[in-house]
Amino acid sequence: QVQVERSGAEVKKPGASVRLSCKASGYTFTDYYMHWVRQAPGQGPEWMGIIDPNGVNTNYAQKFQGRVTMTRDTSRNTVYMELNSLRSDDTAVYFCARGARVASGLIDYWDPGTLVSVSS
Amino acid sequence: DIVLTQSPGTLSLSPGERATFSCRASQRISNRYLAWHQQRPGQAPRLLIYGASSRASRIPDRFSGSGSGTDFNLTISRLEPEDFAVYYCQQYGSSPGTFGQGTTVEIK
Numbered sequence: 001q002v003q004v005e006r007s008g009a010e011v012k013k014p015g016a017s018v019r020l021s022c023k024a025s026g027y028t029f030t031d032y033y034m035h036w037v038r039q040a041p042g043q044g045p046e047w048m049g050i051i052d053p054n055g056v057n058t059n060y061a062q063k064f065q066g067r068v069t070m071t072r073d074t075s076r077n078t079v080y081m082e083l084n085s086l087r088s089d090d091t092a093v094y095f096c097a098r099g100a101r102v103a104s105g106l107i108d109y110w111d112p113g114t115l116v117s118v119s120s
Numbered sequence: 121d122i123v124l125t126q127s128p129g130t131l132s133l134s135p136g137e138r139a140t141f142s143c144r145a146s147q148r149i150s151n152r153y154l155a156w157h158q159q160r161p162g163q164a165p166r167l168l169i170y171g172a173s174s175r176a177s178r179i180p181d182r183f184s185g186s187g188s189g190t191d192f193n194l195t196i197s198r199l200e201p202e203d204f205a206v207y208y209c210q211q212y213g214s215s216p217g218t219f220g221q222g223t224t225v226e227i228k
Contacts, residue, residue: 035217044208045157045165045219061216095164105212106155108176110164
Protein backbone atom coordinates (compact mmCIF):
# COMPACT_ATOMS: atom_id res chain seq x y z
CA GLN A 1 0.00 0.00 0.00
CA VAL A 2 1.35 3.38 -1.02
CA GLN A 3 2.13 5.65 1.91
CA VAL A 4 3.64 9.11 1.94
CA GLU A 5 5.20 11.09 4.76
CA ARG A 6 5.13 14.82 4.04
CA SER A 7 6.72 17.86 5.52
CA GLY A 8 4.26 20.07 7.37
CA ALA A 9 2.41 23.19 6.33
CA GLU A 10 4.57 26.26 5.76
CA VAL A 11 4.00 29.98 6.22
CA LYS A 12 6.48 32.17 4.37
CA LYS A 13 7.05 35.84 3.64
CA PRO A 14 7.38 37.16 0.09
CA GLY A 15 10.89 36.70 -1.24
CA ALA A 16 11.64 33.70 0.96
CA SER A 17 12.24 30.10 -0.14
CA VAL A 18 10.42 26.91 0.79
CA ARG A 19 11.68 23.33 0.67
CA LEU A 20 9.13 20.55 0.76
CA SER A 21 9.82 16.86 1.19
CA CYS A 22 7.89 13.74 0.32
CA LYS A 23 8.96 10.33 1.66
CA ALA A 24 7.32 7.38 -0.03
CA SER A 25 6.89 3.78 1.02
CA GLY A 26 4.91 0.73 -0.02
CA TYR A 27 6.42 0.50 -3.48
CA THR A 28 9.81 0.43 -5.19
CA PHE A 29 10.63 4.13 -5.12
CA THR A 30 13.44 3.91 -7.67
CA ASP A 31 11.08 2.49 -10.32
CA TYR A 32 9.02 5.67 -10.61
CA TYR A 33 9.24 9.23 -11.84
CA MET A 34 7.86 11.77 -9.38
CA HIS A 35 5.93 14.95 -10.17
CA TRP A 36 5.24 18.10 -8.23
CA VAL A 37 1.87 19.70 -8.85
CA ARG A 38 0.32 22.64 -7.07
CA GLN A 39 -3.25 23.82 -6.66
CA ALA A 40 -4.11 27.37 -5.70
CA PRO A 41 -7.33 27.95 -3.75
CA GLY A 42 -10.35 27.29 -5.95
CA GLN A 43 -8.20 26.51 -9.00
CA GLY A 44 -7.31 23.45 -11.01
CA PRO A 45 -4.01 21.63 -10.59
CA GLU A 46 -0.88 23.14 -12.14
CA TRP A 47 2.04 20.92 -13.14
CA MET A 48 5.41 22.16 -11.91
CA GLY A 49 7.88 19.52 -12.98
CA ILE A 50 9.12 15.94 -12.87
CA ILE A 51 12.23 14.13 -11.68
CA ASP A 52 13.42 10.79 -13.00
CA PRO A 53 13.73 7.62 -10.88
CA ASN A 54 17.44 8.10 -10.22
CA GLY A 55 17.26 11.81 -9.54
CA VAL A 56 19.56 12.63 -12.44
CA ASN A 57 17.19 14.34 -14.86
CA THR A 58 14.49 16.90 -14.26
CA ASN A 59 12.00 18.71 -16.48
CA TYR A 60 10.42 21.88 -15.17
CA ALA A 61 7.46 23.82 -16.46
CA GLN A 62 8.72 26.95 -18.16
CA LYS A 63 6.81 29.10 -15.71
CA PHE A 64 8.99 27.86 -12.85
CA GLN A 65 12.34 27.64 -14.65
CA GLY A 66 15.06 29.33 -12.60
CA ARG A 67 12.95 29.36 -9.46
CA VAL A 68 12.36 25.66 -8.72
CA THR A 69 14.73 22.81 -7.95
CA MET A 70 13.63 19.19 -7.61
CA THR A 71 15.96 16.63 -6.09
CA ARG A 72 15.75 13.08 -4.91
CA ASP A 73 17.50 10.99 -2.26
CA THR A 74 17.04 7.37 -3.31
CA SER A 75 18.60 6.09 -0.07
CA ARG A 76 15.81 7.81 1.89
CA ASN A 77 12.98 7.22 -0.65
CA THR A 78 12.43 10.97 -0.56
CA VAL A 79 11.91 13.70 -3.13
CA TYR A 80 12.35 17.39 -2.45
CA MET A 81 11.08 20.54 -4.10
CA GLU A 82 12.55 23.95 -3.40
CA LEU A 83 10.81 27.08 -4.67
CA ASN A 84 12.58 30.42 -4.39
CA SER A 85 11.54 34.08 -4.50
CA LEU A 86 8.09 33.30 -3.18
CA ARG A 87 5.19 35.58 -4.06
CA SER A 88 1.67 35.75 -2.70
CA ASP A 89 0.36 33.90 -5.75
CA ASP A 90 2.53 30.93 -4.80
CA THR A 91 0.03 30.26 -2.00
CA ALA A 92 -1.26 26.80 -2.81
CA VAL A 93 -1.41 23.17 -1.81
CA TYR A 94 1.66 21.40 -3.19
CA PHE A 95 1.36 17.74 -4.10
CA CYS A 96 4.03 15.23 -4.82
CA ALA A 97 2.59 12.69 -7.19
CA ARG A 98 3.80 9.45 -8.69
CA GLY A 99 4.27 9.00 -12.42
CA ALA A 100 2.72 5.79 -13.70
CA ARG A 101 4.78 2.89 -15.01
CA VAL A 102 2.76 2.82 -18.26
CA ALA A 103 3.60 6.46 -18.99
CA SER A 104 5.65 8.65 -16.70
CA GLY A 105 3.62 11.73 -17.54
CA LEU A 106 0.47 10.10 -16.16
CA ILE A 107 -0.10 10.67 -12.47
CA ASP A 108 -1.40 7.50 -10.81
CA TYR A 109 -1.09 8.48 -7.15
CA TRP A 110 -1.34 11.84 -5.42
CA ASP A 111 -0.14 12.46 -1.89
CA PRO A 112 -2.42 14.43 0.50
CA GLY A 113 -0.55 17.66 -0.23
CA THR A 114 1.08 20.39 1.85
CA LEU A 115 -0.24 23.92 2.19
CA VAL A 116 2.23 26.73 1.60
CA SER A 117 0.98 30.19 2.52
CA VAL A 118 2.89 33.27 1.40
CA SER A 119 1.96 36.48 3.14
CA SER A 120 3.65 39.54 4.50
CA ASP B 121 1.22 24.24 -24.11
CA ILE B 122 -1.98 22.28 -24.69
CA VAL B 123 -4.97 24.04 -23.15
CA LEU B 124 -7.77 21.81 -21.86
CA THR B 125 -11.25 23.31 -21.62
CA GLN B 126 -13.82 21.44 -19.57
CA SER B 127 -17.57 21.86 -19.83
CA PRO B 128 -19.86 22.43 -18.19
CA GLY B 129 -18.29 24.18 -15.25
CA THR B 130 -20.95 22.82 -12.90
CA LEU B 131 -23.43 19.98 -13.31
CA SER B 132 -26.38 19.75 -10.90
CA LEU B 133 -27.81 16.24 -10.74
CA SER B 134 -29.53 13.84 -8.36
CA PRO B 135 -28.17 10.49 -7.11
CA GLY B 136 -28.94 7.75 -9.61
CA GLU B 137 -28.79 10.08 -12.62
CA ARG B 138 -26.29 9.87 -15.45
CA ALA B 139 -23.52 12.46 -15.70
CA THR B 140 -21.58 13.27 -18.84
CA PHE B 141 -19.04 16.03 -19.22
CA SER B 142 -16.37 16.93 -21.67
CA CYS B 143 -12.75 17.98 -22.06
CA ARG B 144 -11.63 19.69 -25.25
CA ALA B 145 -7.96 20.14 -26.11
CA SER B 146 -6.44 23.03 -28.06
CA GLN B 147 -4.31 20.51 -30.00
CA ARG B 148 -4.57 16.81 -30.79
CA ILE B 149 -3.54 14.65 -27.85
CA SER B 150 -1.16 11.96 -29.02
CA ASN B 151 -1.78 8.29 -28.17
CA ARG B 152 -5.06 9.24 -26.42
CA TYR B 153 -2.93 10.25 -23.42
CA LEU B 154 -5.85 11.80 -21.58
CA ALA B 155 -6.68 11.04 -17.95
CA TRP B 156 -9.50 11.94 -15.57
CA HIS B 157 -9.00 12.61 -11.87
CA GLN B 158 -11.63 12.98 -9.16
CA GLN B 159 -11.18 15.36 -6.24
CA ARG B 160 -13.51 15.23 -3.28
CA PRO B 161 -13.64 18.24 -0.94
CA GLY B 162 -10.54 18.52 1.20
CA GLN B 163 -8.88 15.52 -0.44
CA ALA B 164 -6.14 14.95 -2.96
CA PRO B 165 -7.17 14.03 -6.49
CA ARG B 166 -7.27 10.37 -7.44
CA LEU B 167 -6.87 8.79 -10.85
CA LEU B 168 -10.05 7.41 -12.42
CA ILE B 169 -9.35 6.95 -16.13
CA TYR B 170 -6.17 6.90 -18.22
CA GLY B 171 -5.52 6.40 -21.92
CA ALA B 172 -8.89 8.08 -22.48
CA SER B 173 -10.90 4.95 -21.64
CA SER B 174 -9.01 2.61 -19.28
CA ARG B 175 -10.21 2.50 -15.68
CA ALA B 176 -7.56 2.77 -12.99
CA SER B 177 -7.22 0.13 -10.31
CA ARG B 178 -10.32 -0.32 -8.09
CA ILE B 179 -12.40 2.23 -9.98
CA PRO B 180 -16.06 1.13 -10.30
CA ASP B 181 -17.38 0.31 -13.76
CA ARG B 182 -19.98 3.08 -13.57
CA PHE B 183 -17.11 5.38 -14.63
CA SER B 184 -16.26 5.31 -18.33
CA GLY B 185 -14.17 7.47 -20.61
CA SER B 186 -14.28 7.99 -24.35
CA GLY B 187 -12.89 10.15 -27.11
CA SER B 188 -9.80 10.80 -29.16
CA GLY B 189 -7.99 13.59 -30.93
CA THR B 190 -9.17 16.76 -29.23
CA ASP B 191 -12.53 15.74 -27.73
CA PHE B 192 -12.95 13.50 -24.71
CA ASN B 193 -15.80 12.64 -22.35
CA LEU B 194 -16.25 11.15 -18.90
CA THR B 195 -19.54 9.43 -18.08
CA ILE B 196 -20.82 8.31 -14.70
CA SER B 197 -23.69 5.95 -15.44
CA ARG B 198 -25.52 6.26 -12.10
CA LEU B 199 -24.37 8.81 -9.59
CA GLU B 200 -23.61 7.56 -6.10
CA PRO B 201 -23.42 9.99 -3.15
CA GLU B 202 -19.61 9.75 -3.11
CA ASP B 203 -19.39 10.81 -6.77
CA PHE B 204 -20.33 14.41 -6.04
CA ALA B 205 -16.93 16.00 -6.49
CA VAL B 206 -14.75 17.93 -8.92
CA TYR B 207 -13.40 16.17 -11.99
CA TYR B 208 -10.25 17.23 -13.83
CA CYS B 209 -8.90 16.06 -17.14
CA GLN B 210 -5.13 15.86 -17.62
CA GLN B 211 -3.20 15.42 -20.83
CA TYR B 212 0.17 13.68 -20.62
CA GLY B 213 0.96 13.28 -24.30
CA SER B 214 2.97 16.49 -24.55
CA SER B 215 5.23 18.29 -22.12
CA PRO B 216 4.28 20.17 -20.07
CA GLY B 217 1.39 18.08 -18.85
CA THR B 218 -1.66 20.23 -18.37
CA PHE B 219 -4.98 20.07 -16.55
CA GLY B 220 -8.42 21.39 -17.26
CA GLN B 221 -10.10 23.83 -14.90
CA GLY B 222 -12.51 21.19 -13.64
CA THR B 223 -16.20 20.23 -13.71
CA THR B 224 -18.05 20.27 -10.41
CA VAL B 225 -20.79 17.67 -10.01
CA GLU B 226 -23.11 18.90 -7.30
CA ILE B 227 -26.25 17.52 -5.72
CA LYS B 228 -29.40 19.01 -7.19
